[in-house]
Amino acid sequence: MAQPIxxxxxxxxxxxxxxxxxxVARTLRDAGMDVIYSGLHRTxxxxxxxxxxxxxxxxxxxxxxxxxxxxxPKIFKLLDEKGVKDMxxxxxxxxxxxxxxxxKQMGVHEVMLQDxxxxxxxxxxxRLVNERGER
Amino acid sequence: MASVSTYVPSLExxxxxxxxxxxxxxxxxxxxxxxxxxxxxxxxxxxQRAGRxxxxxxxxxxxxxxxxxxxxxxxxxxxxxxKVGIVAVDPSSPYSGGSILGDRIRMTxxxxxxxxxxxSMATRGNMGGMARATMDAVDILDVxxxxxxxxxxxxxxxxxxxxxxxxxxxxxVSAPGLGDEIQAIKAGMLEIADVHVVSKCDRSDxxxxxTDLKQMLTLGVxxxxxxxxxxxxxxxxxxxxxxxxxxxxxxxxxxxxxLHSEMGRQRRVAIAGFRLTKTAENLLMERFARACAPLTLxxxxxxxxxxxxxYSLAGELVAASFGKE
Numbered sequence: 001m002a003q004p005i006x007x008x009x010x011x012x013x014x015x016x017x018x019x020x021x022x023x024v025a026r027t028l029r030d031a032g033m034d035v036i037y038s039g040l041h042r043t044x045x046x047x048x049x050x051x052x053x054x055x056x057x058x059x060x061x062x063x064x065x066x067x068x069x070x071x072x073p074k075i076f077k078l079l080d081e082k083g084v085k086d087m088x089x090x091x092x093x094x095x096x097x098x099x100x101x102x103x104k105q106m107g108v109h110e111v112m113l114q115d116x117x118x119x120x121x122x123x124x125x126x127r128l129v130n131e132r133g134e135r
Numbered sequence: 136m137a138s139v140s141t142y143v144p145s146l147e148x149x150x151x152x153x154x155x156x157x158x159x160x161x162x163x164x165x166x167x168x169x170x171x172x173x174x175x176x177x178x179x180x181x182x183q184r185a186g187r188x189x190x191x192x193x194x195x196x197x198x199x200x201x202x203x204x205x206x207x208x209x210x211x212x213x214x215x216x217x218k219v220g221i222v223a224v225d226p227s228s229p230y231s232g233g234s235i236l237g238d239r240i241r242m243t244x245x246x247x248x249x250x251x252x253x254x255s256m257a258t259r260g261n262m263g264g265m266a267r268a269t270m271d272a273v274d275i276l277d278v279x280x281x282x283x284x285x286x287x288x289x290x291x292x293x294x295x296x297x298x299x300x301x302x303x304x305x306x307x308v309s310a311p312g313l314g315d316e317i318q319a320i321k322a323g324m325l326e327i328a329d330v331h332v333v334s335k336c337d338r339s340d341x342x343x344x345x346t347d348l349k350q351m352l353t354l355g356v357x358x359x360x361x362x363x364x365x366x367x368x369x370x371x372x373x374x375x376x377x378x379x380x381x382x383x384x385x386x387x388x389x390x391x392x393x394l395h396s397e398m399g400r401q402r403r404v405a406i407a408g409f410r411l412t413k414t415a416e417n418l419l420m421e422r423f424a425r426a427c428a429p430l431t432l433x434x435x436x437x438x439x440x441x442x443x444x445x446y447s448l449a450g451e452l453v454a455a456s457f458g459k460e
Contacts, residue, residue: 003169004233004257029233034257039240046246050239053252055161084158085141134142135162 005129006056010038010047015065020114024062024092027118028125044074052082057129063093072103086135088128092116145177152181155280157252164254167271178271185274188220188284189390192302194264194324197290199310200334202241203373205287209245211379212283218250220276220284224266227257234258238287252281263297264288267417270301270410291324299327300409303402304389306330309348311341325351328366330385336370336377345370363396364389426456 025035051059092112100111151159166174209219223238236255245251256266299305307328348368371378393399
């Protein structure tokens with residue numbers, strides 16, 4: 001049997017809105033994935049530590065507070081410092097289109113905004129993990 | 136499939152694990168979980184080197200406060216200088232096979248400490264409260280320099296007692312308000328404790344649970360098996376820190392007895408035996424699943440038509456499956 005995809009669904013910073021993140025977590029669970037949820041108000045350091053310890057395939061960060069351009073550079077710097085090269089990083093939530101474009105430049109594999117249907121999230125993560133290949 | 140990854144062979148990970156490199160430890164656990172044949176040689180090497188850590192198993196009903204207690208206990212252990220590895224098991228969905236691994240949320244106090252490693256694991260259909268690769272993860276953490284390793288089982292019912300055949304010290308956590316003195320004398324989970332913990336002792340009804348458990352322990356008949364270890368009942372509150380000094384003493388005490396007694400030696404042989412049988416069972420199950428797959432439907436139809444009974448048809452299926460190998 002194929003291994004379930006492992007995902008860390010993370011909330012970073014002062015953003016206290018996690019209904020969306022929990023809906024996503026539940027959707028991924030029902031698609032057969034192992035989902036770790038970070039809980040609210042985590043720092044980039046905590047999220048990266050958890051992602052590395054849990055050896056997740058995908059680190060998904062949900063943001064509705066507008067701090068994406070601060071948080072993601074920190075996450076990539078920390079992953080780099082830990083020598084992690086094969087982690088898939090995705091973003092979700094609400095943000096301006098130009099930020100979404102800038103994040104993809106930075107190395108975020110996919111940005112899934114508020115209108116993304118659940119099935120599309122599942123399909124995207126599955127595709128990204130398949131593209132990455134064995135690790 | 137466009138592969139962008141550079142696969143690091145498992146044997147190369149072993150030295151990095153021994154140097155305590157977290158990403159190597161994490162990756163090796165993933166490969167053990169996946170049951171990758173490529174990792175088997177490396178896991179053999181790791182098993183050779185393992186065996187130093189104190190493995191503490193923590194079990195109890197869902198919501199009894201296991202994760203919160205692990206967090207507080209790990210902080211205490213860290214204060215003694217011990218690096219702490221935690222393997223927290225949560226259930227997989229019987230429908231989708233997926234899971235929500237939520238134990239980590241209760242352990243955020245530990246999230247900045249490089250001397251603590253937390254790994255969440257899904258049961259993937261394994262009964263008994265643990266995941267198939269839990270013991271591999273324990274070995275990997277052991278070789279990675281973690282002196283104390285805590286296995287937190289899934290929230291169990293009354294009958295999931297595998298942890299006692301895997302851990303050096305088994306802690307059973309009971310929460311107040313969940314049952315009376317008859318619950319306390321039932322067979323099963325309560326029997327396997329080396330240390331009993333009653334959690335949430337900041338609650339007023341906790342003394343009742345403490346008393347029930349203590350009385351249960353005195354019901355053993357004189358002249359039974361003599362033991363070097365007296366099972367303590369420790370009341371704790373992870374909320375205000377009550378009881379953790381006593382708990383630490385109990386764990387250290389049991390560790391000392393287990394290391395230097397005949398009882399402890401027998402226990403370690405039993406643990407090895409359980410691991411061996413369990414692994415053999417898994418091998419056998421995999422072989423059987425492969426071999427019987429093309430025959431099962433036909434046999435099921437025969438059973439459905441009452442052309443035989445379950446026992447004889449199952450016997451035939453086993454014989455036909457392994458006969459064909």
